[in-house]
Amino acid sequence: MMQADRPGPAFMRKPDVIHSTTTDGILALHIDSGACFAFGGPSARIWELLEQPITAEQAAGRLVREYVVDEDECRDQVRAYLDRLRAEGLVAIVDTAA
């Protein structure tokens, strides 16, 4: 029997990132750097979910219900994607215990 993964950290959008919903997805802009990003499909859905603190596992759980995707593969990809968003300065790890 496989040991269940420990839930990872919770991520959330940073307040200095502005976004606008368009017909094609979401456009986002980092106020300090002026860097622009576009999200479509599942990445746009993840961005929506990041309005509140959410772990990669929780986000993957939502995507699995909404898209035809393998759960384990989805979880791994969402983890990697959240790490990329964090590296870009768009999201931060938040302390949900507070």
Place this chain on the structure above:
Amino acid sequence: MACQDRALRSGSNGTSGRHPYRAHGLAILSDIALDQLPHGDEDAPPDLRIRFGNVPPENESRPGYRCWQVRDQFRYVVRDGRDIVIEPLAGASKRNVADAVMSRLITAAIYQRGALPLHASAVDIDGHLVAICGGSGAGKSTFAAALARQGGQIVADDILVLGDEGDVQGVWPGARGLKLSEASLVHVGRSSQGLDLANEVEGKYFLPLPPRDFGRRRLSRLLWLREGPVGVTPLAGAQAAAIWRNCIRMADLMHVAPHQAGLWRRWLGLVAGATVATISHGRRMSALDELARALAADYLPGNNTRSEHDAS
């Protein structure tokens, strides 16, 4: 120096002036003549008052307040987007002061009022508004003139103001002519003879155009005029949004704008709703004409070469 100061403060007929204008969605009342702006109603209560007075010596920029100096011409303070005070320096040129008021100071006031100013000229082609963005000297006004030769009507020159947040593509007109270089004037079949210099810095002349009553317009196409080989390159998504540096006037003032987040959202909404492209003329006037013809053909049935300049 005192006589120069008096000359700066006097109207064109030598008397003290109070000049009403209607531009960028604002009723403006100014002590200094701003001849490039459309005339307004003398009785309209002003949204923005521009007057002479004393200005503090220290530079400061914070939400709702900007106190600064324009080269060796004048010091100014802009408060809450409603009040501009100008203190000319010794040897200031009336023309340079007026030009800087119409560009930099009104831009600062627009930010303070929560609106977003684009560094753009704009042309209405059969009800479709095309904005031409770019840095100083990029050819915005010259391209606007080329579009006007194809049947378009000039709506704005150098400043185009995005209006209410509820309508991200709504823009306000704000010009009654174009600032053009000698070479551009010759290209559109005009001479600089009889025209006033817009300022003594750029060497451009002000070409007035027939007065028109423009209300708010909706922007349908946003073009970034840039260096490069002749051509048009469509942009979308993040690429379109990223051209803000080339399209937003005095973007450094965004950081002290009272509604910064709203302004950025307005920019994103604009690029999401409009057709965005870069356009390059390869520094050839003839290429500008070709590009203008192609663009006008998108909107006009046939190819109407009626020129707005000919009517002035």
